[in-house]
Amino acid sequence: MSNKLAVKWGLIIAILLGSVYLIYPNYKWYSKPLADREQLDTLGERPKRMLNLGLDLRGGSSLLLELEVAKLNTSEPLNEAMQRAVEIIRNRIDQYGLAETQITRQGDKWIMVQLPGVSNPQRAEELIGKTAMLEFRIVKEDISVAQAAIEALENSDKPFDDEGNVAPEIAKLVPAGYQLMRTKDGSYNLVTDTATVTGADLETARVVMMGENGYPEVSFSFKAEGSKKFGQLTGANIGKRLAIVLDNTIQSAPTVQSRITQQGRISGTFSPDEARQLAIVLKAGALPAPVKIIEKKTIGPTLGEDSIKSGLFASGIALLLILLFMAVYYKAAGVIADIALLLNFVFTVAIMSYFSATLTLPGIAGMILSLAMAIDANVLIIERMREEKLLGKPVYEIINLGYDKAWSAIFDSNITTMIVGACLLQFGTGPVKGFAVTLIIGLGVSLFTAVFVTRAIYELILTSNTKEISL
Amino acid sequence: MMKLLPKTNIDFLKYRKVYFSLFALLLVVGVICFFTKGFNMGIDFTGGTMVQIKFEQPVEMSQVRSALTATGTNSELQSFGDNSFAISEKSTSEEVGVVQQRIENALNTLNVPYTVLQTNSVGPAVGANMTERALWSILLSMVFIIIYVAFRFNNILWGLSGVVALFHDLFLMAVAFSITQREIDLVVVAAFLTVAGFSINDTIVIFDRMRENVRLHPKISFGELINLSINETLSRTVITTLTVIFALLVLYFFGGEVINSFAFAMLIGCISGVYSTIALTTPLVYTWSHGEYHDGSNNAERPATRQNAEEVVREHQNGFSSRRPASRRQRRNHR
Numbered sequence: 001m002s003n004k005l006a007v008k009w010g011l012i013i014a015i016l017l018g019s020v021y022l023i024y025p026n027y028k029w030y031s032k033p034l035a036d037r038e039q040l041d042t043l044g045e046r047p048k049r050m051l052n053l054g055l056d057l058r059g060g061s062s063l064l065l066e067l068e069v070a071k072l073n074t075s076e077p078l079n080e081a082m083q084r085a086v087e088i089i090r091n092r093i094d095q096y097g098l099a100e101t102q103i104t105r106q107g108d109k110w111i112m113v114q115l116p117g118v119s120n121p122q123r124a125e126e127l128i129g130k131t132a133m134l135e136f137r138i139v140k141e142d143i144s145v146a147q148a149a150i151e152a153l154e155n156s157d158k159p160f161d162d163e164g165n166v167a168p169e170i171a172k173l174v175p176a177g178y179q180l181m182r183t184k185d186g187s188y189n190l191v192t193d194t195a196t197v198t199g200a201d202l203e204t205a206r207v208v209m210m211g212e213n214g215y216p217e218v219s220f221s222f223k224a225e226g227s228k229k230f231g232q233l234t235g236a237n238i239g240k241r242l243a244i245v246l247d248n249t250i251q252s253a254p255t256v257q258s259r260i261t262q263q264g265r266i267s268g269t270f271s272p273d274e275a276r277q278l279a280i281v282l283k284a285g286a287l288p289a290p291v292k293i294i295e296k297k298t299i300g301p302t303l304g305e306d307s308i309k310s311g312l313f314a315s316g317i318a319l320l321l322i323l324l325f326m327a328v329y330y331k332a333a334g335v336i337a338d339i340a341l342l343l344n345f346v347f348t349v350a351i352m353s354y355f356s357a358t359l360t361l362p363g364i365a366g367m368i369l370s371l372a373m374a375i376d377a378n379v380l381i382i383e384r385m386r387e388e389k390l391l392g393k394p395v396y397e398i399i400n401l402g403y404d405k406a407w408s409a410i411f412d413s414n415i416t417t418m419i420v421g422a423c424l425l426q427f428g429t430g431p432v433k434g435f436a437v438t439l440i441i442g443l444g445v446s447l448f449t450a451v452f453v454t455r456a457i458y459e460l461i462l463t464s465n466t467k468e469i470s471l
Numbered sequence: 472m473m474k475l476l477p478k479t480n481i482d483f484l485k486y487r488k489v490y491f492s493l494f495a496l497l498l499v500v501g502v503i504c505f506f507t508k509g510f511n512m513g514i515d516f517t518g519g520t521m522v523q524i525k526f527e528q529p530v531e532m533s534q535v536r537s538a539l540t541a542t543g544t545n546s547e548l549q550s551f552g553d554n555s556f557a558i559s560e561k562s563t564s565e566e567v568g569v570v571q572q573r574i575e576n577a578l579n580t581l582n583v584p585y586t587v588l589q590t591n592s593v594g595p596a597v598g599a600n601m602t603e604r605a606l607w608s609i610l611l612s613m614v615f616i617i618i619y620v621a622f623r624f625n626n627i628l629w630g631l632s633g634v635v636a637l638f639h640d641l642f643l644m645a646v647a648f649s650i651t652q653r654e655i656d657l658v659v660v661a662a663f664l665t666v667a668g669f670s671i672n673d674t675i676v677i678f679d680r681m682r683e684n685v686r687l688h689p690k691i692s693f694g695e696l697i698n699l700s701i702n703e704t705l706s707r708t709v710i711t712t713l714t715v716i717f718a719l720l721v722l723y724f725f726g727g728e729v730i731n732s733f734a735f736a737m738l739i740g741c742i743s744g745v746y747s748t749i750a751l752t753t754p755l756v757y758t759w760s761h762g763e764y765h766d767g768s769n770n771a772e773r774p775a776t777r778q779n780a781e782e783v784v785r786e787h788q789n790g791f792s793s794r795r796p797a798s799r800r801q802r803r804n805h806r
Contacts, residue, residue, distance in 0.1 A: 056729070064597060107600070119587075293567045294594035303523070303588045310727030317725060318718035325714060329473050361729050362661045368718065369665050376672065376711045383707040386472060409679035412623055416675060417668035419619060420612045424664055427608035429601065435661040439668075471472060 005463070008456045016343070019350035026051050026353055038117070041100055051353045052100070053116075054360030054434060055299055057308045060116035064295035065089070065128065067109045071289040078108065081288040086111055089291075091284035092127050102358075106429065111291070119300050123277075128291060130247065132281035134199030136233060137191040139241040139253050140178055146190055149173035149180060153188065160188075163290070164248025181243070183250040184268060191243050191250070197233055198286070201226025205282035207275045211267050216275035219265035220282060227261045235259035246278075311364055318368070319345075322375060330382050331470035336457050337378035340449040344374050347445045352438065362435035370442020373417060377450035380406040386471050395469055399458045403451065410451060414443050475713075476706045483701050484694050487754035494639060494751060501642055504649040511648070512561075513656035516602050518595035519561035520570035523588045526554040530583055542577040551728075555588060567592040605660045609667065613637060616671055624678055632755035633674040636747035640670045643743045644736055653732060662733045666740025669715075673708060673748040680704050681753075685764060693764045697753045712745050 025047040029037065040046055055062055072081055082105060089111060090103045102114040115124055143150055152170045153159045159167055160182045166174075174180055179193040203223045211217030222230055234242065234256050241253045244266050251268050270278065323341065326334035348367060352359065385402030393401070421443065424436035461469065514521050532550050539546050539558065549557040558574050571592055578585060613634050620630035641663055648655055680700035688696065716738065723734035 064594075066594075066596070295597045296567050296571075296590065296592040298587070298590045300586065300588045302586075306727065310725060311730055314722050314724075314726035314730065318721040321717050321721060322714050325717065329475075329710070331473075362658050362733075365658070365661060365665070365730070365733055368722070369669065372669070372711075372715045372718065373672070375714055376707075379707050379711045379714075380676065383704075383710070387703075389472075405683070408682075409676045412619075412679060413672040413675040416616055416619060416671045419615045420664055420668040420671075423608040423612040423615065424661075427604045427611070429604060431657045432605075432608075432661050432664075435665075439665075 002463075005456070005459050008452075009460070012453055012456060015347065019346050022049065022350040022353045023346070025049065026349075046100065049354055049356055051349065052356060052358040053308075054358045054363065054431075055114060055116060055297070056361050056431075057311075057359065058116055059119060059299050059301035059303065059305070060114065061118050061121035061124070061296070061298040062115070063113045063121060063125065063128065063293055064106070065111045065113065065291040066294045067111070067287075067291055068289050069109050073288065076288060082109065082111070084288050085291065088284050088287055089113065089128055092280055093124060095280045095284065096123070096127055110294070117301070119298055121296070121298060125293065125296075127277055127280065129293070130277070130281045132199060132278075132284075132286045133245075133247050134202070134282060134286065135195035135245040136197045136230070137179075137181075137195050137243045137245055138233075138237050139243050140190040140192065141241070143190050146174050146178060146180070150190075153180060181245060181248065181250050183253070189243060189250055189253060191245075195245070197222075197226060197230045199282060200285065201229060202282055202285075205279045207272070207279045208265065209272065209275075211265070213267065215268065216270050216272050217265050217267045218270070218275055218279045218282065219263060221263040222261070230264075231259055231261035234261075311361060315364060315368065319371070322371075326375070326378070333378075333382045333385065333469060333471045336454050337375070337382065337450070339457065340378065340454045341371060341374055343453055344371060344442070344445050344449040347449065348438070348442050351441050351445065357437060357441075358434060359438070360431055360434040362431045363438040366435040366438035367442050369417075370439055370446050373414060373443060374446035374450045376413070377406070377410045377446060378454065380409055381451075381454070382471055389471060395467060396462055398469070399455070399462070403455055407451070410447070414447055418443050474706070476709055479702045479705055480698075481702060481705075482698055483749055484697055484754055484757055487750075487758065490750035490754055497639070497643060497646065501646040501649075504646055508649050508652065510645075511652045511654045513654045513659075514559060514561060514591055514593050514598070515657045516598045516655065517561045518593045518598035519559060520567075520574065520593075521557060521559040521589070521591045522571055522574045523551075523555065523557040523590070524578065524585045525588055526556075526581075526583050526585045528583050529554055530581065532556070534581060535578070538581050539574070539577045541580065542573065546574065557589075567594055601657070608664065609641070612664065612667055620671075620675070620678070624682060628759045629678055629756055632752045632759065633671055633678070635755055636674060636744075636752040637667055637670050639747040639751055640666055640740050640743040644740050647739045648736070653735065656732070658729055658733050659736050662736035662740065665737060666744060669737075669741060670744030670747065673744055674752050676704055676707065677701055677748055677753060693760065693762055694757060696764065697757055701749055701753060708745055708748075712741060715741055 029047060029050060032040075037046075067082060067085055069078060072078065076084075086103055086105055090101075093101050093103065093113065093115075100116050102112070104112045104114075106112050113124070113128065115121055118124065149170055152173055153166070156167060156170065159170055159180075161167070164182055166180045166182075170180065174190075177193055178190055180188055181191050182188050201222050203221045203226070205218055205220040208217045208219050238256050238258065240256055242256050243250045243253045244264075245251070246266070251266050266278070319341075323338045326337050326341075328334070330337065345367075348370070357363075381402050384406045385398050388398040388401045418440060421436045421440040424432055425440065428436055458469070532548065535556055535558075536548055539548065546558045546560045549559070551557065558578075560570050560574070571590055575587075616637070617627070617630040617634050620633050621627040624630070644663060644666060647653075648659070653659075677700055680703055681696060684691070684696050684700050684703075688699070691699070719734045719738045719741065722730050723738060726734055
């Protein structure tokens with residue numbers, strides 16, 4: 001064996017070993033029972049570099065959210081608001097203890113939330129949907145200043161919209177400096193129209209299971225700055241009522257007994273779960289603007305299982321047929337091409353594991369296309385070799401010429417297909433992207449296996465002074 | 472050596488008027504189809520709601536339908552056998568989740584327990600965005616392919632004719648989906664783009680042969696050069712296409728619901744891709760270049776004597792001898 005050939009084989013074997021090393025965690029993980037996997041997931045002990053299964057293969061839900069840009073505070077650039085929104089949603093979902101969720105930005109104002117294994121995303125929706133705008137406002141007890149507005153409100157069928165905003169024709173009757181707000185029990189209060197202390201001033205929030213009136217409560221504490229502001233607000237308003245406003249609705253309005261700086265609590269008729277959600281969203285912070293769900297997909301676990309079974313079965317049969325056909329039609333050369341094809345599959349899975357890529361059904365289709373391209377490369381090479389063989393050339397020359405002449409066609413066709421893949425990656429979303437990623441990885445790998453590896457195999461065979469290769 | 476095809480010497484260019492007429496016919500039929508039948512666009516594009524459920528006891532399709540009409544839902548109903556149904560409502564502008572709730576309420580009136588297998592609610596804005604993105608990626612792919620082919624083969628006409636063939640394949644697929652009224656979802660769009668990649672692949676292989684043969688047989692006429700190149704690569708074309716079609720047939724029959732549409736699209740696209748390379752790309756290159764070979768670097772006309780061409784083809788049939796360079800180094804000198 002020449003030095004050059006030894007280096008080639010050293011490289012191939014090293015890559016193969018590396019691939020096995022990368023694939024092994026997948027095998028170890030997916031051979032565990034589902035319950036064990038779920039438990040390890042919640043403990044955060046899932047291996048990092050591993051192939052993930054997409055929602056279509058394992059079941060789960062995805063939500064596409066749109067940030068209501070019109071309601072954004074104008075002083076904050078959209079880009080920053082989006083980054084903050086993604087972070088806040090991630091915090092909320094993470095604290096709820098859902099494993100392996102993916103929260104990604106999509107385009108200008110969309111956020112994709114993927115929840116594998118969750119077939120009913122209702123809780124997640126509630127958690128995300130809460131704007132969690134917490135504010136503290138002082139209640140104005142003397143409502144005579146806004147007499148006209150209050151009469152209009154009492155005569156109106158629907159004074160407040162679903163989001164708690166007072167109807168505009170009523171709002172314009174309220175004198176400057178004040179605002180009408182609904183209370184949780186369906187009544188209303190007149191409050192100041194500015195809130196100096198908000199949810200942004202909170203340090204932390206937690207649930208108190210047995211509150212004063214027997215219901216769970218959420219207690220919170222302030223950051224240093226917030227503590228100072230809250231001290232000023234309460235100190236200046238002793239004896240007055242303080243409205244605790246959550247998402248435009250007054251939760252409670254206790255009377256301020258003394259100056260408060262450290263902490264407070266929100267009481268109401270919360271269920272334990274409601275209180276827990278509230279604590280989570282308060283701790284994670286308020287969204288810069290409300291979000292709206294614009295797309296929702298759920299796939300039940302059985303459907304995922306079915307599609308993975310039939311998809312894998314069919315792909316397996318297709319692959320076997322191809323391998324068989326190549327070996328029968330091209331004999332030894334076909335078998336060598338088959339080895340390259342199998343290696344292509346191994347390397348592709350290894351690379352995807354390394355990048356923790358997500359495998360979806362369209363992703364499998366992308367793999368199939370790249371395998372087809374790998375076959376085509378070998379067919380091109382072998383057909384060229386056949387042409388040279390017909391001319392009665394010696395075996396080493398057949399091989400060299402076969403590769404040299406086929407190379408330009410293989411290279412150009414792979415590049416053009418990669419161009420398509422790149423366009424898909426750029427413009428595609430979700431499933432189309434999954435397809436593009438496996439396609440591009442597969443094409444790159446196929447250039448290596450179908451050309452470099454097969455040639456190394458022929459060269460190895462030639463070292464034993466072979467006079468003929470069956471094609 | 473096992474061979475499916477004997478060595479061929481078919482004059483593919485002879486029938487180019489037939490191919491062009493067929494293409495024109497396809498365009499006419501296609502446009503009529505698009506206007507009369509249109510497309511069955513999936514929820515991903517139109518926006519809307521789909522709920523797929525499975526009843527735990529046998530339920531007749533008519534029962535489900537009447538339950539839905541009773542609640543005034545304007546839904547399409549599809550049965551998958553084994554008591555599972557898909558109910559979909561397209562192009563609604565209502566908020567995500569409202570329609571789903573309405574469908575589930577309707578189903579609850581049947582009083583048969585069921586499990587929800589799958590739901591999909593897409594807002595109208597998302598659908599419009601998907602369509603836009605899909606069209607952009609197809610358009611952009613085409614532009615980049617023209618540029619790449621023009622660059623690699625020194626001639627923009629080659630790139631353009633390759634893209635015409637690509638357009639033919641995508642158009643034919645679209646017609647097939649319009650006639651069969653199969654639903655076009657995101658996976659089908661992926662298939663369209665895969666075909667775009669695969670169809671141009673065939674074109675590249677033949678162009679590559681032509682590029683090589685230009686150097687090997689400098690005296691041959693352009694028409695003969697094209698025919699020679701197609702004939703020489705024909706056995707590769709047949710083998711590769713057959714293997715891919717094999718694989719796709721298996722996926723079509725056993726791959727399950729989602730993969731089925733993908734395989735259908737790919738089957739049509741792959742067959743069309745092989746046809747269009749032979750019947751559109753190369754005849755177009757021939758017609759556009761007025762039967763002469765133009766190289767970007769020099770515009771030397773190629774002598775087009777019939778006798779010369781026949782000589783080369785005969786030589787080709789007998790197996791090449793002295794004209795073919797024996798090594799790579801010699802080939803480099805030819806450039």
